[in-house]
Amino acid sequence: MNKLADDCFNQVEDLMSTAEALAILRQRIVAVTQDQLEQLPLRQATGRILARDIVSAIDVPPHDNSAVDGYALRHADLSQDSTSEFTIQGRSAAGHPFAEPLAPEGAVRIFTGAVMPDGADTVVMQEDVEATDGIVAVPPGLKPGANRRHRGEDSKRGDMALRAGRRLRPQDLGLAASVGHGEVTVYRPLRVGVFSTGDELAEPGGALPIGAIYDANRHILMALIRSLGADVSDLGILPDEAAAVRSGLADAARDHDLLLTSGGVSVGDEDHVRGAVEDLGHLHFWRLAIKPGRPLALGQVGEAAFVGLPGNPVAATVCFLRFARPLILGLAGATDLEPVLYRVRADFDYEKKAGRREWLRARLDRKPDGEPCAVLFRPLGSGIINSLVQTHGLVEIGEDVTRIKAGEAVDFLPYDEVAS
Ligand code: AMP
Ligand code: MG
Numbered sequence: 001m002n003k004l005a006d007d008c009f010n011q012v013e014d015l016m017s018t019a020e021a022l023a024i025l026r027q028r029i030v031a032v033t034q035d036q037l038e039q040l041p042l043r044q045a046t047g048r049i050l051a052r053d054i055v056s057a058i059d060v061p062p063h064d065n066s067a068v069d070g071y072a073l074r075h076a077d078l079s080q081d082s083t084s085e086f087t088i089q090g091r092s093a094a095g096h097p098f099a100e101p102l103a104p105e106g107a108v109r110i111f112t113g114a115v116m117p118d119g120a121d122t123v124v125m126q127e128d129v130e131a132t133d134g135i136v137a138v139p140p141g142l143k144p145g146a147n148r149r150h151r152g153e154d155s156k157r158g159d160m161a162l163r164a165g166r167r168l169r170p171q172d173l174g175l176a177a178s179v180g181h182g183e184v185t186v187y188r189p190l191r192v193g194v195f196s197t198g199d200e201l202a203e204p205g206g207a208l209p210i211g212a213i214y215d216a217n218r219h220i221l222m223a224l225i226r227s228l229g230a231d232v233s234d235l236g237i238l239p240d241e242a243a244a245v246r247s248g249l250a251d252a253a254r255d256h257d258l259l260l261t262s263g264g265v266s267v268g269d270e271d272h273v274r275g276a277v278e279d280l281g282h283l284h285f286w287r288l289a290i291k292p293g294r295p296l297a298l299g300q301v302g303e304a305a306f307v308g309l310p311g312n313p314v315a316a317t318v319c320f321l322r323f324a325r326p327l328i329l330g331l332a333g334a335t336d337l338e339p340v341l342y343r344v345r346a347d348f349d350y351e352k353k354a355g356r357r358e359w360l361r362a363r364l365d366r367k368p369d370g371e372p373c374a375v376l377f378r379p380l381g382s383g384i385i386n387s388l389v390q391t392h393g394l395v396e397i398g399e400d401v402t403r404i405k406a407g408e409a410v411d412f413l414p415y416d417e418v419a420s
Contacts, residue, residue, distance in 0.1 A: 015289040017399060018357045021296075021323060026337060029330030032257050032305075033187035041183055042173045047229040048186035049333040050172075054162040057180035059152035064116040066092075068147045071107040071129060071136050072120035075144040088134050092117055107136050116148060123147035155179050165335030167229065187333035190230040193256040193304075194222050195248065197238045197264035197273055198311065216385055217262040217316045221309070224320055225260070227419045228328055235259075240270040249276050253302035257331060260324065263311030265297045273308050277301055283308075289356040289399060292382035293319040298327075305331060312382040318359045318394065321418045339418045341396060341411040345373040350404040352397060359394040361387040362412070374412055393417070 037051045066072060072092065078084050086107035092098035094113035102108065102119035110116070110123060122145055130137045155161060161179045162172055168184065176184055201215040202208055215237055225232045235252055238245045238261070245264070252259055264273040265285075274297065277283040283299035283306070292315035297308030307324050309316040326337035344364065352358050362374035374395050377387045393414035397404065404410060 015287050015355070017289055018322065021286055021288055022326060022338060025323070025326050025330060029327060031187060031333035032331050033190055033333050036188040037185050038188055039183050039185055042177055042181075045168050045173060045184050045186060046170060048168055048184075048189070049229065049329075050162055050164050050166045050168060050184060051187045051333060052185040053160060053164050054176050054179065054181055054184065056155040056157055056159040056161050058155075059157050060155040060178050061149060061151060061153070063097075064151050065149050066110045066112055066114050066116060066123045066147060067149050068123055068125045069111050070123045070125040070147065071131070071138070072102070072110040072116055072123050073107040073138070074102055074104075074119055075122040075142065077105050078122075078138060078142060079140055081140050083140065084138050086136050086138060088131065088136055090117075107138075121145055121148060163335070165333060167329070167334050167336070190258060190328060190332040191233070191256045192225050192230045192258045192260060192328065193233040193235045193252045194218055194225065195235045195238050195252070195259070195261045197240065197245065197261055199240045199270070201237045203237070216313050217309075217311070220313065220317055220388075221260060221262065221320060224317075224325070224419055225328065228325065228332070230328060230332060238264070238273075240264065240272060242272045242275060245272040246276040246279060249273075249301050249306075250280055253280070253304040256304050258305045258307065258328065259301055260307050260309065262309040262316040265295065265308040265310070273297070277306055277308070281306070288323075290319075290322075291352075291356055291358045296323055310382075313385050314361070314382040314387055317388055321394070321413070321415075322359070325418055339413055341413050342372075343409045344412045345371055346395070346404050346406055346408050346410045347373040348376040348404070349406055350376070350397070352402060354402050355399055357399050358397045359413075360397070361391040362393065362395045363390065364392045364412070364414075372412075374410060388415075 073086055086105055089103055089106040089108050090098045091109045092114040093111045097115035098108050098117045102117050108117045108120060122142060124138050124142055125147065161175050196215045196218045200212050202212040204214040222232045222234060238248050249259060261273050264271045274283060277299050281300040281302060283297055285295040285297055287295050293310050296319055299306040307327060309319050329337050361377040364372050365375050367373050377391050393412055396411040396413055
């Protein structure tokens, strides 16, 4: 079975825009995790992707109740222009309702979250009244229905609470609980295997031979993937050697839904990933009109989907966040694939070529007027890992833009938006 809807990455010769690439991902990627749904208690479901809609089993709140500590009464019993006196009939505390109906000109001592007694429609706050000897004196001016929360004002029985495809955030679990669900049905986690490629790469913590660098990409990428709720396998470093790359990918394809590599996909003599994927399945280069990041390699190795990211750490990270991330979320069953971009003010001048989209790393600062503005990190090079560390996110500059002047608004993608 081809999990990616029959060679779905097969596309065009020309440079592809980011919007086109994302549209293709959105349309053609299907969840590959439907074979093994899991039933989980809420406490284990954070970050997982809901596979079945959650419908509210009840009205929330289930009863009209008080929003404050005070006295519940019938608004019609209040005088418009002078203090009214009410006889205190009893008490309604949270979890301990007052069982009798409200008597004429009666009031019930009530606390936040307690059920409104039958016949009461308004609550006066305890700070606003005087209560002595079983009588409460209420000044005029209270609005009808004041301080009363209505049954079903949050959720109504039968409401769609959470739709399948949603990645469960803490507040989603709270909503599921409030409407009566102790468990949720979620997709099994996507299994993603991550390789680095290159003879120059060494494992951090070990010796650094002459000419070597420590492998940084794998650690960025594995952590990013884990933050999306997927299961990640650390598949190590593939050498620049055709046979080893081919056998490494072929083995890993057996027990992963997606294989992700970085480096080794340009057309240099030592770039063997491309040939290996072509041999084992199919490979498509999407020549994206983007910077940083040149071609993005997508394809299929046996049963597994394949993504080949650029080798430079910044390019690998940007391509991951903008392209691999929606792909991973889609394969995992999520429906909300793309992040929200925010408009902030540029604190820099910048010139670029028309026709491609660019991402610059920037720190967010607040101007004295309170507006957030993006301060560019320099140097701009796509190998500068510090440019990712000393910043809050990416300024995304569209294809049509050729220059930005300080003070203009730009799109900003905070890392927190895409890595959690
Ligand atoms: P490549 O696409 O394999 O030619 O790699 C492009 C650049 O990225 C080279 O300078 C590589 O050394 C660097 N690079 C590739 N993979 C990694 C990695 N895992 N960590 C850090 N730098 C890398
Ligand atoms: Mg390489």
